[in-house]
Amino acid sequence: MPRPQDHVPGVLAQNRGHYELLVAMVRHYAERGDVEHVLRAAMLAANYAWWAPTGLLSDLRLERTVVSAVRGSGSVTVDGDRRGGRVLHVLSEAYSIGGHTRLAWRWMERDERIGDVVLTNQDGAVPERLAESVRASGGELFDLRAEFPGLLDRARALRAHMDRADVVVLHVHPYDAIALAAANLPGVRPPVVYENHADLSFWLGVGAADVLCDLRPVVRTLDVDLRRVPGDRIAVLPMPVEEMPAADDGELRARLGIRPDAVVALTVSDDWKVASASGRAMHDVVDKLLHFSPRLTYVLVGVTPNAHWTRLGKRYPGRLFVVGKVLDVAPYLSLADIYLESYPSFAGTSPLEAALCGLPVVGLADVPADEPAHVFQRWSPGLAERSAATSAGRLAVTVHRLAADPELRQRDGAEARASVRALHDNPGWRGALEALYERARSVPAVDLDDLGESATDDRYRTLFTTFNAAPATVDPRGTVRPLGELYDSTLEADLTAAMFRGTPSPVQVRVAARWEDHPAWTARLLALAGTWPRLRVSLPFVADDDVSGTATVARLTDLLASVGRTTEDCGDVALEHTPSPAVSALPGELVFSSEALDRLEELVASALWQDTPAAAAHARVPEPVAG
Known part of the structure; x- marks a missing residue:
């Protein structure tokens, strides 16, 4: 068997480092009581771990932070006696192409109960076949993203939909913090089944799985050893499939x-x-x-x-x-x-x-x-x-x-057909479904405190990464798509700050040419540089200056005076034709807009930027004087 490629250990280590920064962001928001950003950062962290192998298939530390943020001192109780004939199916996003959406509508079509569907983060048109399956069952379809912009509001709305059902089935994406939060809001709820369609990947939701529904028994070891799901909470339900009508080829x-x-x-x-x-x-x-x-x-x-x-x-x-x-x-x-x-x-x-x-x-x-x-x-x-x-x-x-x-x-084809049909497309499958529902009704709500800590197996971790890792590590800023417009300036600033935290030199920003024509803007930038020592500002020489930079120094001195600074206490400000090589630098050039400075100010004020986060809470940037 070929040995793991040489790049794999380095990729794994870098991915894990990036992931830990994202987890630190979640904890940072939790400490501030900012539940909305806890959910947003948790979604970002989970999506990153899904796409960038880190050696983890679950992270119970992360899940406990989310659960604690939404639950507070309350508790959750499962009511397994509901018999209203209604099942709620929850998907993050549904697609016309893709197995897990087909699985959900086939599940509903074979279940005699009313089937409702809630989409927590739909980005695009809802597949017509899914909508047809909901209508045929007598159920309703709800698009939470279209109705509720914030994740916490979506979690509360999802919990309200849960309260109408006998059983909830989660067909969610690995990043779905909304479903985890909804299942853990305090109070009484129906039993929750987590359908494990991403069984080889990291996913968020162990703390929502009263029963984990595997589609094949081979992954049980991963569930128990690496995800820490108790064996008595695992069931297997063969994937519902159907024979496709013959087409003219x-x-x-x-x-x-x-x-x-x-x-x-x-x-x-x-x-x-x-x-x-x-x-x-x-x-x-x-x-x-x-x-x-x-x-x-x-x-x-x-x-x-x-x-x-x-x-x-x-x-x-x-x-x-x-x-x-x-x-x-x-x-x-x-x-x-x-x-x-x-x-x-x-x-x-x-x-x-x-x-x-x-x-x-x-x-x-x-x-x-x-x-x-x-x-x-x-x-x-x-x-x-x-x-x-x-x-x-x-x-x-x-x-x-x-x-x-x-x-x-x-x-050979007839034998394969008979074997698959015997397990996946017959009354026996419906019996297995009923047994799954009864299993979920019979257990109390899952308690993360009973599950210990998520684990990694070095041998599996390396081979998993070998099978899935790209030649280079994944930048967390490239995995923000599920957040859409919820990837706001706060998240952007804190993530950028976290990525630079611990670097051995200041983070450099290069200013575009003609800064001298924007005195108020430049004065505000210089005030930032004088307040935040980890910021390095690189200014190009003014237009048509002499070789000694006489005009550049004079203009800079005047602007510093406007904010009560001199060249001795202005912070790390450099005049240079080309920016010096820097270990850490923001890409591109800083443009002359108040929005650009707002983002920079939010970055340097981030507690995740500081070596001592508490200092950020007390630091104040002086207001510049208009020039």
């Missing part, structure tokens, strides 16, 4: 340009599941398959074309098609003869859907069974009993046999 085959006698292998995947990791690459596997089976044509759906696929397409003209994301995969399933599982990470929904269409499902699982990363290459129930190839060569032989023998494809 003739038009699609003609549009793609696939020859009539070709045997088509299909993969439906996200980018990350086929990204190169630890010497493993999907495009290398496909290369071997296409070389070994001349009749084979390969279609890859959902993945963004890149240089690897372009080169492979040139090597096998007319036999490789990377089509990107599509709204409806049914025509592609009808087109296919063989389903090829994504690699190096297996998918969840797509291979089950392919099996229900009668396709033989094949895959490559080359991580040894005793390695923690083996969980990335395990099928869901219904396919788990099938043997995946353990090398690319063996996979090539399997695919070649299927490509050459239509009867073998039919038999």
